[in-house]
Amino acid sequence: MSTTVSILGCGWLGTALGKSLLRKGWNVKGSTSSTKSCNDLEMTGISTFYVKVKPKGVEVDYNSFFSTDVLIVSIPPTRTDCVEESYPQKVNQIAQKAEEIGISKVLFISSSSVYESQNKEVREGDEGSPEKQSGRALIKAEKVLTHNPKFKTTVIRFGGLIGYDRNPVKFLIYKSEVAGETPVNLIHRDDCVGIITQIIEKDIWGETFNASSPEHPVKREFYSKAAKISELPAPVFSNTKENYKIVNSDKLINALDYKFKYQSPMDYLKEVEEWAYRI
Template identity: 30%
Template sequence: MNIISIIGCGWFGFPLASHLVRQGFHVKASKRKVEDLIPLQQQGIEAIQLDLANVSAQVSRTGLFDSDAIVINIPPGLRRGGSDYLLYLTRLKQLIGTRQYQKVIFISTTGVYPSLDHTVTEADATAFNDASATLLEAESMFATMPNSCIVRFSGLIGPKRHPGRFFAGKVDVSGANVAVNLVHLDDCVNAVSLILSGRDTQSVYNLAAPIHPTRGEFYVIASQHLGLPPPEFNQQQQPSKTIDGQLICQDLGFEYRHPDPIKMLDAC
């Protein structure tokens, strides 16, 4: 495997692409805007414009999809009311066409698991609301491709994504008992790189730090870490799911560099 395509080279895709270049891979990566290609090129990445909202015939001739492996990292945008996610993925699938890859990695989220009071594994995904149904339909588009692997990220934190701002200064916040399911950017990059090089991988992997403090504990510490006023939690409890992210460790020998969300704060 020498050439890797990354579709969507943003907060996660750009560090992944840079990491793979340092490992000696030829990396092709896409951005929506022409002006955003320059930082990628400066890192030795072959940067190609791809705007799935306005696909031109030229895209199929750029060679973006001609590679040994492909990583698909299109943010759903569902929390912001995004409604074109499945349309964009359908267009992407059409552009890929009949190409076959040594590895297809589709980046998804642990939003496919309902909030129930137990630990959830890769087998527990269900369409429990409109957003989860959309996410599972998106996964299914690429799960049928040969050599595919769905990677479900828990809550992402890292540079420019410090969780201390999430609840800082808020009052009467419920769910202090809820388990925190987070994963650091470093671990996402390392895990996807490992899956790319792994021959025998499962069809789905969760990524979640193995330590799960409660929201009541974690977000007070996180806000104080930034010098912000901590949130005030009420006594109302909520269902608390815990994401099990250990299957990739068992299968591929992966080790979380940041296993404890509280200690992660120093790397944000």
């Protein structure tokens, strides 16, 4: 019997994940909260549902979306003034829905933004008090799910997502005074999909994992090369010191026996450069 997976939030990562799982023969349900996105998602072959999560409830066209072996929650915090309160409330609504339907396994997509930048390597358990509201909101949301005894939750804290049409240099284009010696914490979408798939296949629940490429080049090296390949202006780098963190993914690597396709974000840039050269 094939596995049924429901992906709550089929955006840039969720849609790619759903398509990959379909190719493996799994039953895949995906959700979106806009009519246009519904039409686009249906074209992929993913069973498409309208689901909108609010702080006080969940709007869903068919409850069968939640009839699943695994619920993947892939809805990041939005940029609002009260995200630290509203986002955990939304995730609590999802938890209540999971309880109501009887879902036993939940996979929550979180972020390495839950860690403070304290100029050191960070591992699971080093959360502290993040600088951004979104990071603090994610910590609260994680606890809503992991503290619920009605189902088992595994949390994945991804670094910054790169790959395909997501050109990393566009985040810093035309910026000046970028601290060039700050290490980056990035992960390619292919590795995100591979990690999520292996967690489900190996039935690893009740865990929290960091997921970032094991190597961490500095911004000056990475973004200068990204700009050159893309023929875009490079950021203006400075020798200014800024607080940083280096996200350690050893726990994930050991638990899954996982080998990153992109050990370093620089590997992705080499691939892009080779592709551009062949054209």
